[in-house]
Amino acid sequence: MNLKGQGIVVAKRGVKLLHKVDASLQQGELVAVLGPNGAGKTTLLRALIGLQAVSDGQIHLEDQPISQFNDQTRALRVSYLPQQRELVWPNEVQDVVALGRYAHGAYLGSFSTRDEAAIEGAIDSCALQELRHRRLDTLSGGELARVHCARIFASQSPLIVADEPTAGLDLYHQHRLMALYRDAVDQGRGVLLVLHDLNLALTYADRIIWLNDGVIAGEHLPHEVTSQFVASLFSVKASVVQSNDHAYMLIAGYEDGST
Amino acid sequence: MFARINIFLCLLLVAGLFSACLLGSTTLAPLTVLQALGGYGDPADLIIVWQIRLPRALAALCVGAALGMSGAALQGLLRNPLAEPGVLGVSASAALVATVVIYYGWVQLSALLLPLAAIFGALVATGFIAAAALVSASAVTLILIGVGISSFAAALMSLLMNFAPHPFTLADMINWMLGSVANRSYADLQLSLPFLMVGVGVLWISRRGLSALSLGDEAAQGIGLNLRRQRLLVVTGAGIATGAAVALAGAIGFVGIVAPHLIRPWVNFDPARTLFPSALLGGLLLVVADIILRLLPTTGELKLGVVAALLGAPVFIWIAFHRSVRGV
Numbered sequence: 001m002n003l004k005g006q007g008i009v010v011a012k013r014g015v016k017l018l019h020k021v022d023a024s025l026q027q028g029e030l031v032a033v034l035g036p037n038g039a040g041k042t043t044l045l046r047a048l049i050g051l052q053a054v055s056d057g058q059i060h061l062e063d064q065p066i067s068q069f070n071d072q073t074r075a076l077r078v079s080y081l082p083q084q085r086e087l088v089w090p091n092e093v094q095d096v097v098a099l100g101r102y103a104h105g106a107y108l109g110s111f112s113t114r115d116e117a118a119i120e121g122a123i124d125s126c127a128l129q130e131l132r133h134r135r136l137d138t139l140s141g142g143e144l145a146r147v148h149c150a151r152i153f154a155s156q157s158p159l160i161v162a163d164e165p166t167a168g169l170d171l172y173h174q175h176r177l178m179a180l181y182r183d184a185v186d187q188g189r190g191v192l193l194v195l196h197d198l199n200l201a202l203t204y205a206d207r208i209i210w211l212n213d214g215v216i217a218g219e220h221l222p223h224e225v226t227s228q229f230v231a232s233l234f235s236v237k238a239s240v241v242q243s244n245d246h247a248y249m250l251i252a253g254y255e256d257g258s259t
Numbered sequence: 260m261f262a263r264i265n266i267f268l269c270l271l272l273v274a275g276l277f278s279a280c281l282l283g284s285t286t287l288a289p290l291t292v293l294q295a296l297g298g299y300g301d302p303a304d305l306i307i308v309w310q311i312r313l314p315r316a317l318a319a320l321c322v323g324a325a326l327g328m329s330g331a332a333l334q335g336l337l338r339n340p341l342a343e344p345g346v347l348g349v350s351a352s353a354a355l356v357a358t359v360v361i362y363y364g365w366v367q368l369s370a371l372l373l374p375l376a377a378i379f380g381a382l383v384a385t386g387f388i389a390a391a392a393l394v395s396a397s398a399v400t401l402i403l404i405g406v407g408i409s410s411f412a413a414a415l416m417s418l419l420m421n422f423a424p425h426p427f428t429l430a431d432m433i434n435w436m437l438g439s440v441a442n443r444s445y446a447d448l449q450l451s452l453p454f455l456m457v458g459v460g461v462l463w464i465s466r467r468g469l470s471a472l473s474l475g476d477e478a479a480q481g482i483g484l485n486l487r488r489q490r491l492l493v494v495t496g497a498g499i500a501t502g503a504a505v506a507l508a509g510a511i512g513f514v515g516i517v518a519p520h521l522i523r524p525w526v527n528f529d530p531a532r533t534l535f536p537s538a539l540l541g542g543l544l545l546v547v548a549d550i551i552l553r554l555l556p557t558t559g560e561l562k563l564g565v566v567a568a569l570l571g572a573p574v575f576i577w578i579a580f581h582r583s584v585r586g587v
Contacts (some may be wrong), residue, residue, distance in 0.1 A: 052478055073534075075483030082477040088338040089473050089528035099471060103483030107467050108529055109261065155482065 001062055001079060001158040001190070002026045007049050008057035010040070010200050010214075017043045018214045020057070025077030027158050027190040029183060032201035035211035036196075036234055041194045042083060044211060045161050048192075075103035075196070079152045081162035083194075090137035093147055097122055097132075100154030122154035126180060149180055159190045166200060178204045198230065198249045223247065231255070261532050264525045268539035273318070275546040280308045281318035283553055311443075318443035318507050319549045319563065320542040322516050325455050325504040327541020328534055329497035330515025331522070332462045335469035335530030336493040337398045340523075340578055344501035347401070347494070349384045350410030350512070353505035354436055355412040356380030361431045362419045374450050374506035375433075381502020384408055385495055398476065401490070438509035438564020440549055451507040458500025462534060465492035469530035511564040512569020514541045518577055543550030561577035 003025045010018040018040045025031055025048075033041050039249055040155055046052035048059060050066040059066040061077055071079070079100070095108055098119050106115040124133055126146045131139065139147065145165060165181070166174045174197065181191050182204050195201050199206050202222045210217040217233055227238040227249065235255045241248045280292045287295075287304060294300040295308040330343040337346075344350050360366060360376040391404050416436070423429040468489040471479040480486055504511070518541040519533050526532035545563065548570070552561040 049481075051477075071480055071485045072483040075481065080478075080479055080481030084475055084477055086338075086475045088475060089530070091521070091529060092527045093528060095470075095529055096474070099474060099482055102467070102471050108470055108531060132436055151482075188585070 003048055003059075003061050003078060003159055003190075005044075005059045007162075008044070008047050008059065009055045010043050010052060011055045012048055012232075016214055018047065018054075020216070021211070021216055023048060023192075023209055023216075025159055025161070025192045027188055028185060029190055029206045030185045030204060031192045031207045031209060032195045032205035033192065033211055034196070034198065034201055035114065038216045039211040041211055043161055045080070045163050045192070045194060049078055049161055050074060051080070072103045075077050075155065075157065076114065077157055078159040078161055079155045079157040081148055081160070081165060083167070085148055085162040087136055087185075088175045090135040093128060093134050093136065093139070093203075094119070094123065094132040095146055096136065097128070097150045098156050100151040103155060103157075111155055117174065118154045118156050122146075122150040124143065125153060125183070126150035141168050142170060142176075145169055145173060145177055147181075149177060153180075153184060156221045158188075159192070160184065161192045163194045166195060174200060192218075197250070202248060203246070225249070261526050264522070264536050264541065265367070268536055268543060274312070275543055275550070276316050276320065279319075279332055279546055279550050280312045282550055283307075283312060287366050290325025291330065314445050314448060315440050315443050316546050316549065318440040318448060319545040321448065321455055322440065322451070322504040322508040322511060323518075323541035323543065323545030324538040325459065325500040325541075326511065327419040327518035327544075328462055328538035329500045329504075330541070331519035331530065331533045331537035332469060332493045333515070334463065334519050335472055335499050335533065336490060337402055338472060338475070339398075340520055341516060341575065342402065343513070344504075345403035345409065345510075345512050345515065347384070347388050347497070348410075348412060349381050349388070349405075349411035349498045349501045350505055350510050351409045351416070352384035353377040353502050354379040354510045355416050356383070357435055357505070357509075358416050358432050361428060361435060362423065364428065366431070370446075371450060374447065377506035378451075378454055378499075379497055380511050381505060384412075385502070386540055388498065389491055389494045390500070392494050393487055434562070435509045436564075437562035438511040438567070439560070439562045440508045440545075441560060441563075443507065447507060454499055454503035454506070457496070458496050458503060459538070460465040461492055461496030462500065463496075465489060465496060466531040467532050468492070473528070473530055509564060511545070511567050513518075513567055513575060514544055517571050517574050517577070518544060520574070537559055538541040 005023045008018050010022040021044060021046060035041055043052055047054050059082050061069060098108060101115045101118060104115060123129060127152055128146060131143060166177055178200055185191050205222060208220050208222060212233055227240045230238040230249055237252045237255060239250050241250045264319055281287055281289060291300060291304050292308055295304045326344055333342040334340055356379055357373055357377040360373055365372050388405060391399055395401060420429060420432055420474045468484050471484040476486060517538040522533050522540055548566050549563055552566050555561060
């Protein structure tokens with residue numbers, strides 16, 4: 001299973017949000033999309049799964065145009081976790097996880113044995129056993145992020161696309177969540193994440209796509225990323241720190257002269 | 260696990276319908292009612308039970324059920340506990356067309372004309388909202404368009420009342436707008452029931468998508484929901500069911516807000532599981548309200564819609580206040 005976008009152009013009211021962007025995702029890899037605010041990261045994610053109309057370019061899922069899929073057949077192949085994860089009702093944790101089975105035709109209270117197994121597996125892998133009967137409005141941000149993660153896992157789609165899954169989490173939960181996605185990749189799924197934390201990307205990703213102002217600014221393997229590149233892309237002072245054979249990026253202030 | 264609340268409400272509803280046959284200006288003995296329901300006993304009791312009290316109670320049940328389920332579905336769709344059929348302007352449009360029929364005195368032509376006009380009005384408004392649901396991206400837009408339609412229909416109704424040719428016409432209009440199930444017959448029920456069933460059926464089909472929508476529009480699409488189809492189903496179903504309810508009883512508000520709100524905690528807040536018990540509770544609320552207003556010693560006839568609003572409006576304010584305090 002693979003998701004491939006070539007030459008994606010998205011324009012809204014004459015403003016080009018994306019210009020000739022290429023991006024792809026295979027099973028067995030964790031791809032991070034990074035870039036300054038307003039670079040078009042969310043637009044790229046939505047375009048890739050067909051929720052955002054494109055003015056030009058081809059997007060293929062499983063070597064077929066994304067337009068050939070309807071919401072259900074697409075969701076069976078690629079799960080999408082948007083940035084807005086609003087709480088509408090204080091639902092029960094296990095009900096929310098079970099919604100991940102929606103595309104499989106599951107309906108709360110009537111699950112097949114496969115649905116049950118997928119839901120239980122997701123609850124286990126995200127360590128939600130203790131919380132399964134809790135109401136959403138009683139959870140912390142970190143717990144909530146795990147619930148959404150479990151919901152995505154329960155779908156058992158080969159590909160996952162998530163928009164800032166670690167936003168607003170503390171250090172522990174950021175790493176815990178990234179480890180969950182990393183596990184999913186090691187078990188054969190393909191994960192594409194929008195991230196803002198450079199070091200999370202360097203630690204967990206197999207490949208980093210840099211987006212700036214609607215165009216691809218570069219694409220690197222984690223060890224290829226240089227401090228000069230980061231410094232110029234984000235207009236910050238960046239330096240590389242080596243620790244345990246792993247390179248991390250230290251950001252010490254921003255550069256003047258940029259807008 | 261959640262079947263228990265349905266069974267409980269069904270039992271209450273049967274008790275409510277039985278009490279409705281029992282109580283009234285002359286209270287019948289339970290045994291008399293049972294006999295009459297079985298077709299035995301005094302012909303006068305048979306008429307009271309079969310021709311007067313039962314159809315009236317059934318009308319209240321149908322209206323409450325349609326409004327309760329429509330409210331639950333709309334709240335799920337718009338993700339707002341204050342949404343109800345009235346919010347989309349469907350009730351007001353139905354009442355408006357009915358008022359036009361009264362204004363021109365067409366009621367004399369056929370007894371069927373008034374309810375048919377109400378259903379027609381509801382369908383027109385529903386079509387309008389459904390078109391908006393297909394084009395628009397946001398649930399808030401739907402609410403705002405509904406509020407607009409509602410206000411416009413209310414303004415036109417005021418205009419008609421303003422120019423009412425005759426005091427009796429004015430009285431008829433007001434009676435219609437206040438909402439009542441007094442003197443409803445099986446013929447009235449027969450006319451509205453098919454529409455009501457279709458509307459409720461469409462809502463029932465949409466229930467799975469309502470669960471998905473508790474994640475928000477974007478995430479619901481993410482798990483495989485066809486958002487446009489879902490909006491179309493809910494708006495159409497609620498429109499038709501509400502039209503049928505208005506045709507049967509005039510405009511009755513707040514049931515669609517209150518019933519789902521009371522049900523939600525009992526079904527773990529899942530919008531799909533809210534549908535059926537909301538219909539049962541909506542029906543129960545109106546059956547009981549109708550019994551109470553028949554027992555109250557008022558000089559004029561107390562209208563069901565007035566009682567529903569008197570009880571429902573404070574609950575509406577309470578929900579709104581509670582929400583703002585909780586910050587949801």
